[in-house]
C-alpha cells in the first residue's frame with residue numbers, strides 16, 4: 203500500500219469506480235484495502251466503502267487520517283502510519299444509525315435462526331439501511347431476558363442462543379427471569395418504534411401483540427395462530443396503522459403488521475396476494491400445497507408406493523410431527539388457507555374451512571403406535587384413487603383450494619400437466635388464478651419450511667416495518 207500513486211488522475215479513476223459500485227474490485231486490483239472496521243466506539247460496524255452512501259460529516263475517519271486530495275468528497279486517505287486506504291464516503295455512523303427496538307417471543311427453531319441472522323446481518327443492516335436491531339426482550343415459554351434501556355448486548359444474545367440450542371430455559375440464564383405474560387413484557391420492554399416479533403406457535407402472545415399495536419408499535423408474525431382465531435383479532439392485527447392521522451386509509455399490508463412467514467415460510471405468498479388485491483386484480487381461485495410432509499406422501503402415492511409405507515417412513519425419518527396425525531389431519535394447511543381467504547377479505551373462521559384429513563376420524567384417538575400399525579387398512583383405497591386419477595391423466599395432491607367464497611383442504615385430483623400436477627417432492631406450490639393471470643396462473647414454488655428461510659422472511663418483515671408509516 204505504500205508508494206501508491208495518489209495523483210489526481212488516479213483519484214478520478216477511483217471516484218468513478220466508486221460511483222458505479224466498482225470500487226472494491228478496482229481497489230483489489232491496485233492493492234488498496236477498500237474495507238475496514240472502524241475502531242473504538244464504532245467497532246461493531248464494518249463499513250464497506252463501495253456500499254455506503256455519501257452523507258456529509260467527518261467524525262468517522264480514524265484518528266490521524268489525512269485526506270489525499272482537497273476535494274471535500276474525497277474518500278481517499280492516508281493514515282498516521284502513512285498507509286493509504288479508502289475511507290467510506292459516509293460520515294458520522296452514530297448520526298446515521300437508527301436503533302430499531304425488537305421484542306422477540308419464541309426462541310425455538312425459527313426464533314434462534316432469527317437471532318443468528320440478526321447478529322450475522324449487523325454490517326448489512328448498518329450499511330444498507332442505517333439500522334441497528336436492538337433486542338429489548340427475548341422470551342421463551344417460561345422465561346425472558348429483558349434489557350429495556352440499553353438492549354441486550356450481542357454477547358448476551360449469543361449466550362442465550364447457546365442456552366436455547368442446548369435445550370435450556372431463558373429463566374435459567376443468569377440475566378433471565380420468569381416471563382409473566384406477553385402483555386407485561388410489551389408493557390415493560392416496549393418503546394416507541396418497537397417491533398414485536400412472534401416466533402411462537404401459541405395464542406398466548408395475542409394480548410401482547412394487540413397491546414403492542416395499541417401503543418403504535420409494529421408486529422411481525424411467523425405464528426399462524428393469532429391470525430386464525432376470531433375474525434376480530436385478525437382484523438385488529440392486520441389493519442393496525444392503515445388509517446393514519448390523515449384518515450386516508452392505506453393498503454392493509456402497508457400498515458403496522460407483517461405476516462409473510464405464516465404461509466409458505468419464506469416464499470412471498472402473502473406479499474403476492476396483497477399486491478394482486480391492491481392492484482385491483484380479481485383473484486378467482488387460489489390452489490396450493492402448503493405441507494412438505496403431505497407433498498412427500500402424495501409423491502410417494504403417485505410413484506405407486508403403499509400409503510402406510512410412505513407414512514411410516516416419513517415418521518421414522520422425522521419428516522412428520524411426532525404424532526403424524528398433526529400433519530395428516532390437515533389442520534395446519536387449513537390455517538394457511540384461512541389466512542389467504544381472509545387476505546381476500548372473506549370473513550371466514552377456521553370452522554368454515556372444509557378439511558378432509560388423510561385418515562378416518564375413527565383413528566383419531568389411537569395411541570401413535572397403534573395408529574401406525576393400522577395404516578395398511580388405508581392402502582387399498584389410496585391405491586384405487588391414484589389409479590383412477592392416472593386413468594384420467596390426473597394425479598392426487600393434498601391441496602388447499604380457495605374459490606367462490608369457500609375454503610377447502612384435502613386430497614384433490616389435478617391435471618398431470620398443471621403446475622400442481624407437475625410438482626414432485628416436498629416443495630410448496632401456490633397457483634393464483636386471477637383476471638390477469640388467466641388461463642396460465644401466477645405460480646410460486648419453493649421450499650415451504652425450514653427455520654432459516656422462515657427466519658429470513660421474518661427478518662425481511664422487520665426491516666420493512668422499520669420504514670413503514672406509523
Ligand SMILES: NC(=O)c1ccc[n+]([C@@H]2O[C@H](COP(=O)([O-])OP(=O)(O)OC[C@H]3O[C@@H](n4cnc5c(N)ncnc54)[C@H](OP(=O)(O)O)[C@@H]3O)[C@@H](O)[C@H]2O)c1
Nearest residue numbers: 308309310311312342343401402403404406424425651652
Ligand atoms: N419451522 C418452520 O419451518 C416454520 C415455517 C413457517 C412458519 N413457522 C411457524 O413459526 C413458529 C415457530 O416455529 P418453530 O419451529 O420455531 O417452533 P418451536 O421450535 O416449537 O419454537 C416455539 C418457541 O416458542 C416458545 N413459546 C411457546 N409459548 C410461548 C409464549 N407464550 N411466550 C413466549 N414464547 C413461547 C417456545 O418456548 P420453549 O423454548 O420454552 O419451548 C419456543 O421457544 C410457529 O408458529 C410455526 O408454525 C415455522
